[in-house]
Amino acid sequence: MAQEIRLYTKYQLEEHCRVNLEGSQAHYLINVMRCEIGDRISLFNGRDGQWQAEVTSISKRSISLIALAKMRGQSPSPDLWLVFAPIKGKSELVVEKATELGVSKIIPVVTRHCVVRSVNMEKLEAHAIEASEQCERLDVPTLETHKDLSHLLGAWDGNRKLLYGDESGKGTSLTKVLNDMKQEKIAILIGPEGGFADDEFSMLRACGFTIPFGMGPRILRADTAAVSALACVQSHMGDWDLQPHFIGNKN
């Protein structure tokens, strides 16, 4: 379907407020989408809902808009976190998919067998924003700076269950884990391609808030595992009973 232009902005949005976009957003609107004065796009900021805004002026590197009317009220995203070990060349993909699947927070975690030990947060954030714009979310997941596994576990709020993919094969099936859960706060933890180290497994098992899970007899790549686990959580206890906001307007 032909989709409207939706852009995330950090600015406050309210009636008649002016928003000035620069950098890549201005480039996109001016040079890619060839926006002209009077064109209308949608803006959201994660707090004030979605606003229709009109282009009021265009210069070489910036574009000004005025917010006209609120089209959708702010609705919360599911309270679901993803903790994942960065994957060479695929961390952006994981962030994009996790955003589409509605996670509220993403935390990269470095473990012993990680091939990638640093994370380009700016790049990940750009992917989270773009995915939010595309998938009709009204917010962007929070991206935390990466931490070591031990640091992450040490500072963990025990009220949130940390479900970790146990690629040793010893975890209970994710289906059963989710069936047995009440409406609890959840984070999914997916380790690196090389798996968790023995002492990391010990650390994980020693925590009162962790639950190991498996996803069947085939060994999933880390990015497949992340997407699959998040989809299952959303299917089991997320917001899949809701429909896209445009329902009724299109086909």
Next chain:
Amino acid sequence: MAQEIRLYTKYQLEEHCRVNLEGSQAHYLINVMRCEIGDRISLFNGRDGQWQAEVTSISKRSISLIALAKMRGQSPSPDLWLVFAPIKGKSELVVEKATELGVSKIIPVVTRHCVVRSVNMEKLEAHAIEASEQCERLDVPTLETHKDLSHLLGAWDGNRKLLYGDESGKGTSLTKVLNDMKQEKIAILIGPEGGFADDEFSMLRACGFTIPFGMGPRILRADTAAVSALACVQSHMGDWDLQPHFIGNKN
């Protein structure tokens, strides 16, 4: 975890049979893995289980092995099909993930809004084989040559339910669709990024074997939708109660 070398071959596997590998498999073993005479690898062909084989001779472009012993008996993959509209630059990714998620058959389908209208079957098959080798499957999903949607629907065996992602937002949530199903044969159909055309929706709705489904309020990209839907089917009625075959051998 350090994984053994597992390769798919079309040859029959039985005790003491000789297998000669050429082309990219020979290149991989000789130049990438630096195999030497006496080294052992695993072979599977989708019929005879997994065999341990020993390298008996190496030439510049081929490598010979002898099958020593059957290490795993052949076990069937779940009877789950994926029908998907090819996605620019991402069809290989979809085939890879679908293979990991255990589909038995993959059918590319061309619809009105497909940007990609032809499919490199050889490339897709290579990805299916590589994913099978990596994920510990004992078979490779069947890849059918691509067809038009009308042709596909016209020749469909009505005993298999075709669950199609209804990006118009009008489908019942996939969770509910799966909860309401008995142990039926299933295929998942994911349309192109541009969505199904109106007459395609009409065609789909007119078939007795189709069920539209939704996956919540966010618009998933086609590749995310394919992976998410397959994961949910496997979680609901697939083989996730099974564990990887090495369970007990490794941490």
